Each structure stands twice: as C-alpha cells, then as structure tokens.
Amino acid sequence: MASADGEPKISKRAAEKEAKKAAAKAAKEKAKIEAAVKPASSGPSAPVDPFQQGWLKGVYDEKPVKDVHTRFPPEPNGYLHIGHAKAITVNFGFARSRGGVCNLRFDDTNPTKEEERYFTAIKDMVYWLGFEPYKITYSSDEFDKLYELAEELVRRGKAYVCHCTADEVKKGRGKLPNGEHGSRVACAHWSRSVEQNLADFRAMKDGQYRPGEAVLRMKQSKDKLKAYANNPALWDCAAYRVTKNSHHHRTGDKWRIYPTYEFTHCICDALEGITHSLCTVEFETLRPAYNWLLEALDMKIEGSDEKGPMQREYGRLNVEGTILSKRKIATLVDGTTVANDATMSWDDPRLFTLVALRRRGVPPGALKKFVLDLGVTKANANTATHTLDANIRTYLERTVPRLMLVLDPVKVVLTNLPDNHLEERDVPFDPKDKEKGTHKVPFTKTIYIDRDDFREEDDPDFFRLAPGKSVGLLNAEHPIRCISFSKDSTSGKVTEVLAEYGADVQPGKARIHWVADSPAHKSPIMAEARIFNPLFKSAKPNELDWKNGGYHENLNPESLVVYPNAMIESGFGYVKHNAPWPKEEGEAMGVVDKSSVRFQGLRTAFFALDKDSTEENVILNRIVSLKEDTGKK
Numbered sequence: 001m002a003s004a005d006g007e008p009k010i011s012k013r014a015a016e017k018e019a020k021k022a023a024a025k026a027a028k029e030k031a032k033i034e035a036a037v038k039p040a041s042s043g044p045s046a047p048v049d050p051f052q053q054g055w056l057k058g059v060y061d062e063k064p065v066k067d068v069h070t071r072f073p074p075e076p077n078g079y080l081h082i083g084h085a086k087a088i089t090v091n092f093g094f095a096r097s098r099g100g101v102c103n104l105r106f107d108d109t110n111p112t113k114e115e116e117r118y119f120t121a122i123k124d125m126v127y128w129l130g131f132e133p134y135k136i137t138y139s140s141d142e143f144d145k146l147y148e149l150a151e152e153l154v155r156r157g158k159a160y161v162c163h164c165t166a167d168e169v170k171k172g173r174g175k176l177p178n179g180e181h182g183s184r185v186a187c188a189h190w191s192r193s194v195e196q197n198l199a200d201f202r203a204m205k206d207g208q209y210r211p212g213e214a215v216l217r218m219k220q221s222k223d224k225l226k227a228y229a230n231n232p233a234l235w236d237c238a239a240y241r242v243t244k245n246s247h248h249h250r251t252g253d254k255w256r257i258y259p260t261y262e263f264t265h266c267i268c269d270a271l272e273g274i275t276h277s278l279c280t281v282e283f284e285t286l287r288p289a290y291n292w293l294l295e296a297l298d299m300k301i302e303g304s305d306e307k308g309p310m311q312r313e314y315g316r317l318n319v320e321g322t323i324l325s326k327r328k329i330a331t332l333v334d335g336t337t338v339a340n341d342a343t344m345s346w347d348d349p350r351l352f353t354l355v356a357l358r359r360r361g362v363p364p365g366a367l368k369k370f371v372l373d374l375g376v377t378k379a380n381a382n383t384a385t386h387t388l389d390a391n392i393r394t395y396l397e398r399t400v401p402r403l404m405l406v407l408d409p410v411k412v413v414l415t416n417l418p419d420n421h422l423e424e425r426d427v428p429f430d431p432k433d434k435e436k437g438t439h440k441v442p443f444t445k446t447i448y449i450d451r452d453d454f455r456e457e458d459d460p461d462f463f464r465l466a467p468g469k470s471v472g473l474l475n476a477e478h479p480i481r482c483i484s485f486s487k488d489s490t491s492g493k494v495t496e497v498l499a500e501y502g503a504d505v506q507p508g509k510a511r512i513h514w515v516a517d518s519p520a521h522k523s524p525i526m527a528e529a530r531i532f533n534p535l536f537k538s539a540k541p542n543e544l545d546w547k548n549g550g551y552h553e554n555l556n557p558e559s560l561v562v563y564p565n566a567m568i569e570s571g572f573g574y575v576k577h578n579a580p581w582p583k584e585e586g587e588a589m590g591v592v593d594k595s596s597v598r599f600q601g602l603r604t605a606f607f608a609l610d611k612d613s614t615e616e617n618v619i620l621n622r623i624v625s626l627k628e629d630t631g632k633k
C-alpha cells in the first residue's frame with residue numbers, strides 16, 4: 001500500500017509555477033468543454049440533437065426509413081470498455097432519436113470464450129447508460145436458421161466445403177512470401193458439385209471432421225468482388241468451421257460446427273429487420289462481403305430502401321494512457337497484486353472497463369456526453385484519460401452535492417470555547433443550486449482539519465494554519481489561530497493543534513474545510529478513502545511488451561493511495577439517502593448501486609461510495625480530483 005504522504009519534494013517556486021501553468025491549462029480545457037456543451041445557436045433555445053448531426057445525419061439521409069431499427073452486437077467474451085459506451089450510445093441513441101428501436105444482440109457464435117457473467121454485465125451496462133433494448137437476442141437462437149441458409153447457399157452453388165490447410169488458403173489468397181499479394185487461385189475444392197458439397201457439409205455437421213479439416217467457404221472470389229481484389233479478407237471467407245470446444249453454453253452439445261462472424265452478422269441483421277447496421281471502421285473492408293451474402297440469399301436488394309440492412313462504419317473511441325483490449329487486461333486480472341494486498345478485478349477503478357468506471361463513480365451521463373462531445377464521424381476518436389477526467393469533473397461540478405471531508409485528519413481543540421459549545425449552520429449542498437437542499441453543519445470545540453492544511457513551521461507563502469497564524473473556516477462564522485501543537489514522539493506526526501476561535505481572531509488569507517466532533521450529530525462519519533492514480537508508470541502503456549510481462553514491471557506503486565481514517569461531515573447521511581446524484585440516465589430509472597452516492601468533498605475531490613462499503617465500514621472512491629493533478633496541493 002502506498003503512503004498518503006509520499007509525495008515527491010519539489011522546490012516551492014517550481015511548484016507554484018507548475019501549479020499556475022496547470023491551472024491555466026485546466027481553465028482552457030474547461031472553457032473548451034463548456035463551449036462544446038453549449039448548444040449551437042440555431043435559433044432561440046433550439047436544442048441540437050447530436051444524433052441528427054454530421055455523420056449520423058448522413059447515414060439517415062442515405063436511408064431515411066420510417067421505422068429505424070439498429071442493434072448493439074457485443075461478443076459476450078469479456079467486459080465492455082469505454083469504447084463500447086460509444087457503440088451503445090451511437091446505436092441506441094440514433095434509433096431513439098429517429099423514433100426507432102435498438103436490439104441488444106449477443107453475438108455468441110464462438111463457444112470457447114463465452115461466460116454467463118459477461119452477458120449479465122453487458123446487459124446491466126446498457127440499462128445503466130439509460131437505454132432499453134427493444135429485444136434481447138442471441139445469434140445462437142438462429143443456429144437452425146443459419147444452418148438452413150448455409151445449405152441453401154450451397155444449393156445455389158455459392159458455397160463449397162474446402163479441405164485446404166491454412167497455408168494453402170493463404171497461398172490461394174495470393175499471399176506471397178514477401179507479404180505482398182499476387183494473383184488469386186481457386187483451390188481444387190472450389191469446383192466440386194453441389195451434391196458433393198452438401199454431403200460434405202452435412203458430414204461436417206455430423207462430426208466426421210476434426211477442427212481444421214473442413215471449412216464451408218463462400219464462393220465470393222468469382223463473383224462481384226473484383227473491385228476488392230486486393231482485400232485479403234475477401235477471398236472466399238469461411239462461413240462454417242468445426243470448433244475445438246464444441247460445447248455451447250446455450251445450445252449445449254447440439255452443434256459441432258459454428259457459423260463465423262462473416263456469415264452470421266449480416267444474416268442476423270436481416271432476420272431481425274435491422275435497417276441501419278452501425279459498426280466501427282475496421283469492418284468497412286468487410287462491407288462488400290456483408291452485402292454479397294445477403295444478395296446471394298435474396299435477403300437484400302441493392303439500392304433499395306425496402307429490403308435488407310445497410311452497414312455503415314464510424315470511428316472507434318481510443319483512450320491513451322490506459323489499456324482497453326480484453327486480452328491485455330486479462331493478463332492483469334485475477335492474479336496480479338496491484339499496489340495493495342488485493343488482486344486486480346475487472347471492476348478495479350483504475351481500469352477503463354465500464355464496470356470499473358461505474359464502480360469508480362463516473363455517472364453514466366458523463367460518459368455519454370464525453371462520447372458525443374468527441375463527435376461521431378468516420379475518424380477514430382483518440383483521446384486521453386486526463387481529457388476524460390476533465391469532462392467528468394465538469395459534469396460533476398453542476399450535478400452533485402458538496403460536503404466537507406477530511407482525508408488525513410489532525411485534531412484541533414479550540415481552547416477558548418466551552419466543552420459543550422455548539423453552533424449549527426444551515427448550509428446549502430450547492431450554493432449555486434438551492435434545489436439540492438440544505439443541511440445542518442455542527443461546529444464544536446473539537447474539529448478536525450486536513451494534515452496538509454497545517455504546517456509546523458510557518459512560511460510567508462503558506463496561507464493556511466501554522467503556529468501563530470490564522471486561517472478561515474468554510475461554513476463557520478469566524479477564523480481560528482494556532483497557539484501550539486503536539487507531536488507523537490515515535491512517528492513524529494502532529495497529533496493535536498491548540499487554537500482559538502472567534503470574532504477577535506485576525507482573519508486568515510484562506511479558508512479551509514473541517515469536520516466537527518459532535519456525537520449528537522453522528523459527526524464525524526469515519527471512512528476509508530481510496531485515491532486512484534494511473535495504473536502504469538508509462539503514459540503509453542499500449543506500447544509496453546505486454547506478452548512478456550511488460551505490464552507487471554511497469555505498474556505504478558502509487559496507483560492506489562488509501563486514507564484509512566478519513567472523516568465526513570454528517571450531511572453525508574442525507575446525500576446517501578437521496579442518491580442517485582445526479583438523477584439521470586439509467587440511474588433515474590432505478591438502475592442504481594452504491595456508486596450513485598456521489599458528492600464533492602470541498603477542496604478535496606469528487607467521491608462515490610464503493611460497492612464494498614457497508615453502514616459500519618464506509619469506503620469512498622475518488623472519482624476525479626477537483627483540478628488536474630500537478631503533484632502539489
């Protein structure tokens with residue numbers, strides 16, 4: 001576990017310069033975000049529907065049908081990540097904006113990788129983001145139909161069973177030893193009769209071939225794909241293959257052969273009545289194959305609005321500074337000890353899976369807004385974790401209540417007050433938004449302040465509490481002035497500060513937060529606060545040699561900093577009982593968990609309740625800092 005006060009020492013002047021630079025940068029970034037949030041001035045308060053602008057408008061204009069029907073088709077082979085938030089938002093949002101509907105389709109054609117927990121987590125995330133699938137479908141529900149259609153394709157002379165080895169297939173595709181593509185050659189199996197192919201395909205189905213011995217391939221090569229002659233993906237793609245592990249978690253042992261993505265996806269789109277099949281740009285090269293198969297089966301009439309789905313591709317969302325790929329994350333999850341005693345899980349708040357972002361406390365609305373602000377175009381949207389944080393920060397600023405929270409408390413006894421001194425103030429949860437309500441903040445003889453707000457030796461550039469110095473208190477009437485302090489002889493840490501309070505105390509140059517000791521108000525509420533920093537030391541973890549332990553060597557020992565004795569003021573009870581904050585997206589419809597208890601710790605950070613938190617053992621996760629971290633408070 002990293003220590004809370006293990007910050008690197010830097011010279012004061014350098015630190016101030018850094019802080020100023022960072023503040024200017026943050027202000028610029030904030031202005032940029034706010035400008036992006038503002039609706040375009042297209043008349044008095046005309047709201048701009050982001051799903052009817054730019055690239056998405058173009059997609060609709062190409063096929064302006066009345067009943068728009070889209071789908072979000074994840075493979076249930078892992079947890080969704082922030083890139084999928086874009087895919088969900090685009091598919092569901094586009095359909096909703098045009099008065100249409102969107103299916104959630106589990107693309108479960110690969111029996112080796114699918115697990116029940118992924119289905120549940122994927123569904124939860126769609127609802128949490130505020131979308132309701134019109135239907136939840138499974139590609140595996142169509143296995144019978146897909147098989148029939150494969151036989152039909154064979155009957156139409158448009159598919160053949162191929163027994164070539166992988167190398168022979170590559171050669172047939174024209175792949176030369178120097179990596180270039182020469183001319184393509186049909187293999188010996190290409191010209192076999194329909195009867196032979198049908199018999200052989202049935203033999204595949206009946207288990208007479210082992211994996212790799214036989215593949216049903218689509219006869220695209222001598223068809224209309226000449227324009228794509230250099231596209232290596234389009235050389236008689238496989239339609240069905242014999243898989244190694246043939247047990248499917250939904251269809252059991254019924255099948256030994258399974259359809260490929262290239263065969264399944266477009267057919268499922270057509271069977272579900274999908275009008276606009278929106279996916280990411282890497283599928284663009286497969287679009288001719290998508291159309292070819294549907295046309296070969298008369299499931300699409302080219303150029304017609306009436307029949308068949310239309311595939312269009314948008315840019316991926318890539319986030320620099322973290323890893324998103326399931327395979328890469330899997331090398332860390334379930335086994336790696338990361339900067340504390342626990343092993344890493346898929347929902348570790350340092351990751352950018354959607355379950356992790358949710359657990360960290362990021363609101364679903366902030367994610368959707370982030371995706372839309374980056375824009376939906378054909379270009380990949382490349383961004384960085386700190387840009388995401390800046391967006392989340394801006395989003396939270398106007399939507400969550402504020403409380404005082406002390407991360408690393410130092411006791412301050414106000415010697416000039418009687419033991420039973422009690423002041424109560426009505427404090428708004430958000431001074432700019434009365435609707436969030438107010439709460440009573442007690443002020444008593446003993447209060448706690450943050451260790452960072454006290455210095456044993458004064459310094460003219462330090463504006464908070466130090467011997468002989470005064471400082472103002474947020475939400476209290478008067479300032480306090482330090483008289484003396486005591487330290488623990490073993491640890492050398494300050495244990496108690498004696499101070500005086502009142503109208504006679506000279507005002508300080510700053511105001512700090514605090515929490516009072518008032519058992520009658522159940523104040524303070526004790527909590528463990530977890531602060532998350534980048535998981536890797538490298539700013540570009542995707543460049544690390546992840547297959548050879550590159551991630552493990554590069555883990556940031558400060559990626560988790562725990563404050564075990566944090567204190568929250570008693571207004572936290574109200575915040576907890578009135579969650580979600582904000583009431584938006586899926587959370588407004590009741591899709592809530594502990595992470596929807598969010599607040600801003602004044603002068604500290606935005607926090608959310610962790611899923612392992614209990615009544616007795618409160619655990620908070622830092623969602624984001626209040627300012628971009630500069631390494632100095």
Ligand SMILES: Nc1ncnc2c1ncn2[C@@H]1O[C@H](COP(=O)(O)OP(=O)(O)OP(=O)(O)O)[C@@H](O)[C@H]1O
Binds near residue numbers: 317318326
């Ligand atoms: N980074 C991303 N940005 C936008 N959309 C994405 C991104 N990654 C996947 N998608 C889209 O989400 C949908 C479901 O994806 P699926 O889970 O099958 O993808 P994947 O490519 O296997 O994900 P991974 O990136 O984890 O390998 C697809 O339409 C895919 O195009």
Ligand SMILES: NC(=O)CC[C@H](N)C(=O)O
Binds near residue numbers: 075107265280
């Ligand atoms: N066309 C698509 O959207 C592709 C979805 C598919 N599950 C994949 O990513 O492989």
